[in-house]
Amino acid sequence: MNAGFRSLTAYGSSPHFMKTRLLTTGLLASTLCLAAHAQTTAQTLEPPTRPRIQVDDQSVVTDTKGGPVPAIVWHQMLATGDYTLKAAPAFSAEHPVFVVTPRTPAEREQYLARLAPPHESPFFTTGQALTPFKLRDVNGHKYDSKELAGKIVVLNFWFIRCGPCRMEIPELNKLVKQYAGRPDVVFLAVALDDRAAIQEFVQQRPYDYALVPEGRYVAQKYGVTSFPTNVVVDRQGKVIFHAQYHPNMLAYLQKAIEEAK
Structure with missing residues (x-):
């Protein structure tokens, strides 16, 4: 795994992590991981x-x-x-x-x-059944994986200070708009940040996924320790795509959605 992505997980290691150290770590991590892709x-x-x-x-x-x-x-x-x-x-x-x-x-x-195509993430296996989840977004809407059966679910694991996470948001927004007329495609962004921080963030940088706050426990549940991580789950609840940051992520997510059964 890329060392830069690994170091991003320091954000969630302690609730008392110093702000200045967090900013420095996030910037350094962004540089390291982006250098590999660019x-x-x-x-x-x-x-x-x-x-x-x-x-x-x-x-x-x-x-x-x-x-x-x-x-x-x-x-x-x-x-x-x-x-x-x-x-x-x-x-x-x-x-x-x-x-x-x-x-x-x-x-x-x-x-x-x-x-080259994006590397598969180390946290999921193509074809695996995704462990059930129950989530609530910043607006109070509930998402139960059992109730989403028969739909395609697109997940993004991220946090505000993650440089690559912020960079891919405009492309992810394009994807949401592209499938705006498709109620069978659901976009969920699981953030490590709390509700207030997310609401403040999107005032300056809109993010059109359903935003799930305080999702550290969700990331831990799936073993996700590197951000951003994108996942597409088909109508049967199986993972058909999972990868980390890539400049052309939009195309690969679109392909996975179109090929979902």
Whole structure:
């Protein structure tokens, strides 16, 4: 398992965990796990008119206006698939500077198509019957797995300070909108955070799944210790897809939903 994802679980290890340590751990974890997916550590760049160039965390990276961009930030930007690194116009061996540049929609599509599929999570087994659950979202709505029999259930395990979790929310929202006319598809996001924190969070960053607060016990029930973890359960209550962060998670979740029996 990726070391960055493992370290995210420190969030739930103690109710008295210091806020400053939590923030530092979350940011470091985000950098470590995103680096693997964005392939930015010792990444090879291929500008059409320049030789192959190596870039790492010690490289100087700027935005398109020339402002410096910290490694932790450009790692996160690249991990979305929306950005790429290019050699700056004045690049030289003595002055190796790179620019984080937005991809065009066509470039992003090509980039995602080249990526390997997401790795299966270590917490579930494809084909296993999901252990029954009873959940309540922030609005008081109840979700009983027995009552959801015959429906497709899409689960997301997450927490607010998890960088990759926040990054995939816009894509997950697209999925919810895509299946808005399908009452047979249910989206549940199990959060480690409490109700008040979630309600405050979604005021700034909407999240369209049914949001289940204080879900640490649910994550522990399924052995989930790494976030985000996405799961799709078919109409028979069996796991048909389970994976962690991936820039193209939307496509894989959509595929699993469409193939669910």
